[in-house]
Amino acid sequence: MHRRTMFQLAAGAASGALAGPAIAQDRRTRTLRFAPNASGLTAADPVWTTAAATGTHAQLIYDTLYGLDSANLPKPQAAAGHEISDGGLRWTVTLREGLFFHDGEPVRAVDVIASLRRWARRDGFGQRLFAQLDELSALDDRRLEFRLSRPFPLLPDALARAAIMPERVARTDAFQQITDYVGSGPWRFLRDEWVVGGRSAYARFDRYKPRDEPSDGYTGGKIAHFERIEWSSLPDPGTALAALQAGEVDWVEQPLFDLVPRIRRTRGLRLDVFNTLGRIGLVALNHLHPPFDNPEIRRAALAAINQEDYVASVVGDEKEYGQAGVGYFTLGSPLASRAGLEGLFTGPRDLAALRARVQRAGYRGEKVVLLAPADMENIKALCQVTAATFQAIGLNVEYLSMDWGSLLTRRANRAAPDQGGWNAHATTWIGAGMLNPATNTPLRTNGPQAWSGWPNSPELEQLRDRWFDATDLAAQQEAARRLQQAAVEVVPYLPVGQWAEPTALRTDLTGLAKTPLPAFWGLRRG
Numbered sequence: 312m313h314r315r316t317m318f319q320l321a322a323g324a325a326s327g328a329l330a331g332p333a334i335a336q337d338r339r340t341r342t343l344r345f346a347p348n349a350s351g352l353t354a355a356d357p358v359w360t361t362a363a364a365t366g367t368h369a370q371l372i373y374d375t376l377y378g379l380d381s382a383n384l385p386k387p388q389a390a391a392g393h394e395i396s397d398g399g400l401r402w403t404v405t406l407r408e409g410l411f412f413h414d415g416e417p418v419r420a421v422d423v424i425a426s427l428r429r430w431a432r433r434d435g436f437g438q439r440l441f442a443q444l445d446e447l448s449a450l451d452d453r454r455l456e457f458r459l460s461r462p463f464p465l466l467p468d469a470l471a472r473a474a475i476m477p478e479r480v481a482r483t484d485a486f487q488q489i490t491d492y493v494g495s496g497p498w499r500f501l502r503d504e505w506v507v508g509g510r511s512a513y514a515r516f517d518r519y520k521p522r523d524e525p526s527d528g529y530t531g532g533k534i535a536h537f538e539r540i541e542w543s544s545l546p547d548p549g550t551a552l553a554a555l556q557a558g559e560v561d562w563v564e565q566p567l568f569d570l571v572p573r574i575r576r577t578r579g580l581r582l583d584v585f586n587t588l589g590r591i592g593l594v595a596l597n598h599l600h601p602p603f604d605n606p607e608i609r610r611a612a613l614a615a616i617n618q619e620d621y622v623a624s625v626v627g628d629e630k631e632y633g634q635a636g637v638g639y640f641t642l643g644s645p646l647a648s649r650a651g652l653e654g655l656f657t658g659p660r661d662l663a664a665l666r667a668r669v670q671r672a673g674y675r676g677e678k679v680v681l682l683a684p685a686d687m688e689n690i691k692a693l694c695q696v697t698a699a700t701f702q703a704i705g706l707n708v709e710y711l712s713m714d715w716g717s718l719l720t721r722r723a724n725r726a727a728p729d730q731g732g733w734n735a736h737a738t739t740w741i742g743a744g745m746l747n748p749a750t751n752t753p754l755r756t757n758g759p760q761a762w763s764g765w766p767n768s769p770e771l772e773q774l775r776d777r778w779f780d781a782t783d784l785a786a787q788q789e790a791a792r793r794l795q796q797a798a799v800e801v802v803p804y805l806p807v808g809q810w811a812e813p814t815a816l817r818t819d820l821t822g823l824a825k826t827p828l829p830a831f832w833g834l835r836r837g
Contacts, residue, residue: 343537344560346551349686351544353508353716356488357474358433360719367828371513372494373474377467378529381825385467386530389475399462406453409520412477413499420449425481430473432485435755440469497535497832508716513540526833533832540831548688555815563815564829567688568629574815582813586827588742590812591637592621592693593753594805595764597734600727607672609802611665615704618656622808624692637809639754639795641742646788651796666705679706680728682736684715693737722763743827748775748794753804766803
């Protein structure tokens with residue numbers, strides 16, 4: 312018998328024969344074990360990065376003034392409510408009573424204001440709000456006042472995107488990562504247990520005060536039934552499924568589509584869908600450097616895209632999950648249309664004609680540095696199709712494989728590709744993030760302040776402004792059609808398909824919220 316085993320048995324005998332199993336069962340009852348996408352949490356600042364895992368992490372530890380319900384309508388969250396006066400030019404927002412940060416300090420209006428200012432430096436919706444903001448001030452500890460130059464009826468929608476941080480943290484430059492992760496959400500981030508890209512843990516915040524109403528999407532009463540949440544990034548989808556089967560984890564965020572039939576057949580496991588709007592694949596293009604600084608080469612790349620190939624690379628034989636034909640707004644949403652997409656994305660492509668088009672545009676054989684994650688199966692598949700597509704139209708592709716954390720760092724580099732920069736990378740975006748011009752971050756074309764790739768098109772920005780100024784749905788739809796038609800000419804990025812995402816859980820786990828990213832409130836055993 313091993314010496315360590317002998318000591319364990321002795322300890323068990325001293326405390327009672329059933330102590331070990333009872334403790335293990337109690338721990339299982341109190342702890343939820345989650346297997347996120349293979350990369351896990353590589354960056355913990357939701358302002359610095361748009362990575363999905365960071366967004367999921369942020370919903371655990373931060374609160375927002377407003378939240379979006381399952382119909383994507385804004386409702387007060389940390390806010391008790393608001394009053395509108397002066398013809399829509401003045402909004403007074405009042406915080407709920409009893410809000411505390413994880414360090415025990417009360418949440419004050421000045422904390423919210425500092426958080427909003429930092430968030431608006433990077434977020435397109437925030438940038439638009441602050442462009443119409445004359446003054447933002449704290450009336451007292453629980454009230455903040457927005458004075459606008461003209462009405463901004465989407466104010467609650469915008470404020471649903473900004474995580475509330477303590478003022479001292481929110482003073483951090485928006486282009487630098489924070490190192491203090493104190494929030495006011497249902498769980499506390501256990502910073503000392505964080506292994507970047509590997510493991511993270513959260514403890515229930517006992518002073519969190521849920522709203523006294525049913526949970527609905529990102530709104531309502533966020534009840535934390537589990538005392539502890541553990542994230543463990545597993546090395547591959549097969550390992551994740553084996554851990555789920557063995558009861559070592561309770562929830563696998565995105566099982567590989569090839570494993571879905573096996574999950575259906577496995578007793579004790581179930582499939583569900585939390586993200587009812589699905590996910591959209593896209594290829595970001597760097598507009599700062601050749602060849603994609605040339606709009607004609609971007610248009611040729613767009614014309615080369617076959618979304619059916621991209622979707623098949625992700626969903627495999629589970630074809631019912633996939634959809635081709637997505638443009639610049641989420642399929643099935645009120646603003647989705649075929650405007651400008653005639654002849655694109657499906658059906659045969661004349662690759663020889665596209666190769667000639669690229670040459671006529673002045674392509675000189677420059678390397679196209681394509682960043683690809685080795686540890687994100689779906690995105691890696693998109694990158695492989697992208698490499699083949701670019702090569703088919705005569706582009707000289709250099710495929711660089713790296714872990715997702717390294718990719719996130721490199722894609723922020725604006726230097727030339729041969730000096731640590733890049734030309735293209737694939738990623739995915741939740742469908743809820745591409746419902747309209749306000750939330751579609753990759754569609755921003757305001758140059759240095761734009762998302763990855765830094766596209767610059769005053770025309771698209773003006774058309775985006777027209778959408779904000781539209782007074783009803785019909786006017787918004789017309790503005791969105793014109794914006795998409797112009798986007799096909801500018802090509803801020805390449806949309807490459809849309810699909811629904813199954814998630815896999817133990818059957819004893821109930822209460823899964825319908826949210827674009829995984830949510831942990833409401834979940835319980837039994």
